[in-house]
Amino acid sequence: MVVHTDCLRDVPDIFENEIGESLTTRTEGLGMIRELGPPDLCHIVKSHSSNRNEPEIGSYHHVLGVDTSSSASLAAYINSLQYSLSESPGWFGASNGWKITSGTYCSYNAFSNVDLRVQIKIPGGVDAYIVTVLGERKEVTDELWRECQVSSLLRATLLSDSLAYDVTGLRRVTPVNGPREEAKVIEALMQQFWNGWSLGSNAETQMISTARNFLADGIQKYFSGAGRYADFAAEILAPLAYAPLGGQQSPVRSSADFKGVDPEVASMLAQCYLEGDEEVQAVRVMHQALKIKPSCYPLLYIQSEFLRRKKQLESALTIAHMAVKYAPSEFHAWAKLAEIYIDSKDFKRALLTLNACPMYIFVGRDMPRVPSPRRINYPVKPDILADYNLGESFNNSTHGPVPSSSRASIDSDAPGYAEEMAQNGSSDILRLSAPNLNGTFAHAYKILASIFGMVGWDELLMLRSQVFFMEEEYCNSAVPGAAVDDELEEEEEKEREKAGEKDDDHLPLSALRERALSESKPDIETSGMVKADADTNGHLEETKAETQGTDEMQSETKLDEKPEAESDLQENAAEPKPGSKPEAEPSSEAPAQPAAKGKKKNKKNKGKKAQEKEKESANPEQAEHVEQAEQANGDVAYETIAALGEKMDEVSLSGNNEGDKENSAEDTAPADSAVVATSDIAAPESPFEPVSAPQTAVLEAKDKEPSASNDADNADNVTDRDDESQQIRLGDSNIVRKRLCERWLDNLIMLLFEDLRTYTAWRSRMHNLRATGQQVTYTYTQAEWEALGELALRLHRPSEAKEAFEYALAIRFSAHAWMRLLEMHVGKHAAAQKEEHLRYENVPPPLPLNSNDSLMMALDAIVWLSVHNDRWYNNMVYPNPVCESVVRLVKIHGLSKVRNSLVSMNLKVPVFNIVKGYLEFAEKFDVTGAKW
Structure with a gap:
């Protein structure tokens, strides 16, 4: 194996083919940065002091957490790399002919969208400047230094999880030391x-x-x-x-x-x-x-x-x-x-x-754009890794000396690494799409999975068919394109603007709350007329075409309507109603739609006083009772009555149960007016019968049975039936309108189905293997065990996820599996574990967080993850997911108990010093539990 003396001992080195090509590539990629920018870039040039025939070498690495508040701090960082050069033994001690002659540190300023660079010459001076997106070079101001410092700190904080943000040759240091x-x-x-x-x-x-x-x-x-x-x-x-x-x-x-x-x-x-x-x-x-x-x-x-x-x-x-x-x-x-x-x-x-959730396209983190390297050096620390096998398996000649063993223990049943990789390539478990969800889609999947966890798959499918249109319903619908009546809200906004209502943004909270409650609860005094209006609405619309003549024009002049109402009335009279039959086509083959289910406001509610005229022309007795109710209630406006009648037809997503119960309980007060209004007309169809148009479909509660009686002669039965239907409409919060399911939600349901199918096959196989006494550990590869653990977490089964991650660690070291187990031992999934124990009888209770066993298991995971972080140049004490777990342990057990438990593990001094740094942070910044 070739030993290179031009490498750094404890810092990754990515060697360039040509000196400065990484800086050129970074300058060209400044215009493609979308968020906080890539990590800082540290470029150094090395030359051989004794052999002048050796050409200069350019190398670089990425950094997170370095103080970028001044050029002095950046010059100090580059100067510290001089002491990290590898040393070769000589006659008079260790020496190295390679020296760092110059360096350039680049840090992106996310506020001004420029790249701040500090060029250092050893020996020599320091030159600080900025590079714009166009490649122009400008001077640095104090404001730019402050912005650069904040940008660097935010990158180190938000990108602190090394498992979620992995960059080639990335080094992490602590941004705040005290x-x-x-x-x-x-x-x-x-x-x-x-x-x-x-x-x-x-x-x-x-x-x-x-x-x-x-x-x-x-x-x-x-x-x-x-x-x-x-x-x-x-x-x-x-x-x-x-x-x-x-x-x-x-x-x-x-x-x-x-x-x-x-x-x-x-x-x-x-x-x-x-x-x-x-x-x-x-x-x-x-x-x-x-x-x-x-x-x-x-x-x-x-x-x-x-x-x-x-x-x-x-x-x-x-x-x-x-x-x-x-x-x-x-x-x-x-x-x-x-x-x-x-x-x-x-x-x-x-x-x-x-x-109805708005979904956004996920924009990933900014990754550095670098040219193809000549070679990469990943140095290791043998004193730390002597007793910890991290299972690394890449080529030593390319990446430097690393441990050669790829398994934690030698077992005859364990498959070889090549065999495991071949099995992963054809695995259906690793091809699940749910782990690849990000942003709003990942959050929406969690909400959907929580519904599945509470109701089950069969009930979820039933709920889906009840609130969304299925393909057969959509194809058989009369107006497929109008299934989602979003235009109703637009009509309401236009009517409010015409009425001159003020904006609600500056109203106090109490006024907004009262308005919301008043809109969901109609007045008790006018509920009888509203009921009469809802019951007779279908009959009035069917007879509307016949009553539009000279009588209507005379009543129009008597009512002295506003000009807008007149125009709305003319437009409304010219349009055919959803429940009426055209005169040119008297055939009865066309399906008739009940007017109580019609949701188009531009056909139903244009010109609110036009409805009152139609009621007068259609039924004089009804008009008399309306006038009597108007006088009794103190000149109630027709607009208010029509709006309340509209609310009875319209089912919102508010689900105000209290207001609905009050309305259903007090609905029998004005029953006389309802009886008189409906005694001389035919009884309307039941609002819960199947309809042809999808935009008018209304669901009913399971415990409410629609009345099958349609007797128009018995006024009492009609009234009782109408009261019952009206109470169902008001009191049942489960009445909803069907909508078209968004494509992305339909895809999430299919992803949930794929997860559930994989989960069922996994648990069935595990049951069969344990029943027959067969080997379980090597049934799946390590990557498959990790994927199954994540699958169990998505389906809210943390106990089975813990089992899968433990099987993964039995095959080989996995930082991902150790991190998930650490999260369970410090209580991050405590709510899910408790819910699982209460829901399933065969699940044992989780281990108490304040127990000694839980503490020792957590410390074991912390030690392994600390060694792994140090191996991959993650020297950032905080912010760090491992340090956050240590802070949780200190909050639960106290600093003294955690420190004593760590001492009892008899760790090697280098490993103990790494973990001790997390405890020193907790004591230095006085977190909860640091004083006991």
């Missing part, structure tokens, strides 16, 4: 906080705002990963939230004498208080901010989640509806509404809400 450095970082973050919107946002956010961007996400992840919610609220959020609106930071003021509060920053502050178990402070902040802006979507989102945690599902549902109203393009608002419906056991509306 409280003193953290104070400087916080100052820079607060200065750039109001410009965070320019960085963009994650793939699940549509509208970028102060609280929804990469800067806010990075700060929140930095503090929440360590459980430091109190520091986050006191040092950053409170000064920003109580600053003047739109201004910069100011000293913290008490909540009693505040003069202004930024609603979006207040939503972050309230969420921080909730996560830190300070609910009183969170409620106070939300109350103050909602008085400033009741329509703030982030505040409504946090409030609905808080009410959901408190099991106040009806209130949470109301707030979630308001959040959807004010932010209809935000996926999180719709997703939260669907989750609350699931908690309320209203799975039909949960599916409809999920179907």
Whole structure:
């Protein structure tokens, strides 16, 4: 094996074919950066000091976490690489003829979209400049240095998971080493906080705002990963939230004498208080901010989640509806509404809400564009890896010296590596598409899987057929293109504009809530007339064409209508009704549609006073009773009556059970008017009979049976039947309208079916193998065991996922499997484990988190992952998923117990020092449990 002396000992080296080609490629790719940018690039040039015939060599590596606040810190980093060059033994000690003569450090500034570069010559000077997207070179200002520092910190924080973001030749270092450095970082973050919107946002956010961007996400992840919610609220959020609106930071003021509060920053502050178990402070902040802006979507989102945690599902549902109203393009608002419906056991509306979610294209992280390397050096530390087999299997001559064994233990039943790779190539388990979902589609799949976990597959298919049109229904429908009546909302908005109603954005929360409740509950005094209007609507529309003549024109002049109502009446008279038969085609073969199910407002509700005239011409007795009711109720406007009648036909997604129960209970008060109004006309068809047009399909509850009686002569039976139908319409929250299923949701259901089929085959095979006493470990390859573990997690079976990951580790080391087991031992999946134990009788209870066995298993996983991180140059203590797990253990057991348990494991000194760094971080930053 060839030993290269031009390599770094503990830093990866990617050697160039031509010196500087990596810098040229990076300059050309600046215009293709979409988010925070790629990791920092450190390029160095080496030359041989004694042999002048040796040409200069150019190499580079990527870095995350280096302090980029000044050129001095970057020059110090490049200078430190001089001491990492490999040393060769000589007559008078170790020496090396290769030296670093120059270096260039590149860091992307995501605020200004420029690349900041520092060129260093050893010995020599330091030259700092920026490179624009067009390749122009400009001078660096203090503002650009500060922006570059914040951009580098955000990349190190948001890309801290090495398993989720893997780049060739990437080195990670700790960005913040102590409280003193953290104070400087916080100052820079607060200065750039109001410009965070320019960085963009994650793939699940549509509208970028102060609280929804990469800067806010990075700060929140930095503090929440360590459980430091109190520091986050006191040092950053409170000064920003109580600053003047739109201004910069100011000293913290008490909540009693505040003069202004930024609603979006207040939503972050309230969420921080909730996560830190300070609910009183969170409620106070939300109350103050909602008085400033009741329509703030982030505040409504946090409030609905808080009410959901408190099991106040009806209130949470109301707030979630308001959040959807004010932010209809935000996926999180719709997703939260669907989750609350699931908690309320209203799975039909949960599916409809999920179907209405806006879906966005996922944009992945920025990856560095590099040329093809000449060779790559991945140095190892033999003293650390001596007792830890990480199962590496690549070629030593290409990547440097690595452990040669590819299995943790030699077993005659274990397949060889080549045989395992061939089996993976033809595996159906590894070809599942659900693990490849990202962004909004991955979140939507979780919601769909949660519905499946609660109702089962058969019930999910039944719910799907009840709320969505199947192919046969759609093909047989009269108007397939109008299955989704979204134009109703547009008509409502136009009518509101004509009426001159004001915008709701600046109304107080109490007024909005009262308006929402009043819209869902019709007046008790006019419910009888509404019922009469709903019952006679079908008959009136059938006889409408015959009554439009001179009598109608005379009544039109007597009513003294507005000009808009006259034009609407003429347009309405010219159009045929959905339930009426054309005069030119008297054939009875055309299916008649009940007018109570017609949903087109432009045919049914244009000119609200035209309906009243038709009622007078169709039934004089009915008109008299309407006038009497009008006088008794204090000159109730016809517009209000028509609107309330419209609400009876229209079934919304609000699901206000309380209001519906009140209406159904008090519905018998004006029964006399309903009897008189329906005594002289034919009884309408049952609203629950099958219909031909898909846009008018209405579902009924399981416990409600429609009346089969259609006797028009018996007025009492008609009235009872109508009252019962009306109560079903008002009181049953499960009545929904069918919709067309979106293509992406249909694909997610198919992906769920593929997962379920694979899961069923896996569990059946496991049962047969254990019943016959056969070998289980090598039934699947390591990659298949990991895929099965992820499959079990997606289907909310954490106990079986744990079993699959343990089988994967029995074959070979896997950082992914160790990370999943560590998450289970520190309580990340505690809610799913508890729910699984309560739902299935054969599942044993999970191991208590405060037990010694759980602590030792977690420490075992931490040790293995720490060795793996050190092997792949991940020296970042925090932010780090392993360090976050250590902080959780400290919070559960206390720092002293965790440290003593680590000492009892008798680790080697280098390995113990690596893990001890996480405990030192917990003690240095005073996390919860660090003092006991």
